[in-house]
Amino acid sequence: MLPQEQINLYIAEQPEWHRRTLVRLRQLIHSVDETIEETWRWNMPHFDHDGIMIGTIGLKHAVCVWFHKGALLKDAHKLFDKPEKDEAKGIRKYRIEEGGAIDEKAFMDLVKQAVKVNLSGAKLPDAKPLRKALVLPEELDAVLRKDDEAWSHWEDMTAAQQREYVEWITDARKDETRKRRVAEAYQDIREGRTRNERYRVKS
Secondary structure, three states, X not given: XXXXXXXXXXXXXXXXXXXXXXXXXXXXXXXXXXXXXXXXXOOEEEEXXXXXXXXEEEOOOEEEEEEOOHHHOOOOOOOEOOOOHHHHHXXXXXXXXXXXXXXXXXXXXXXXXXXXXXXXXXXXOOOOOOOOOOOOOHHHHHHHHOOHHHXXXXXXXXXXXXXXXXXXXXXXXXXXXXXXXXXXXXXXXXXXXXXXXXXXXXX
């Protein structure tokens, strides 16, 4: 399936407000530069220009836009959320709460800047590869990103704690074992537990 088709399907499956918001974001991004390319990465729509640039996703009560080099952009209108732990290396998030409206002018300004940054070849000052080396299993990524609470707990974990979950899931030899581990991991993460906490001796 082509990236555009995957994105079309993804958007079509969203609730009404999420669908309208994702469609409008897509339109605004392309209105900035017609050469921006659509890609499907990490189970979410992405928009690239001379490299990875923007990702969009529908969450339970919001739509989020990730600017992968957001730290290099001037957020004059304060659209970005306060950087989270993994975002310190450069990613910045624009979160639109359910029922809210896109600040179209400010958003398009950020997209224009993102294109210029990629064209310039500018690099992020903090390019530590630790989190990049951790490839989140698609099944786990999908369920976590759809649940704000679970995703927040996941983001609060250290890289080592996240790696424990990833390695436990990817070590499964059978599909049914992998599915069961993904389900268990999701429940534990949603409750804020690390991989080994459920096995600690209770006194």
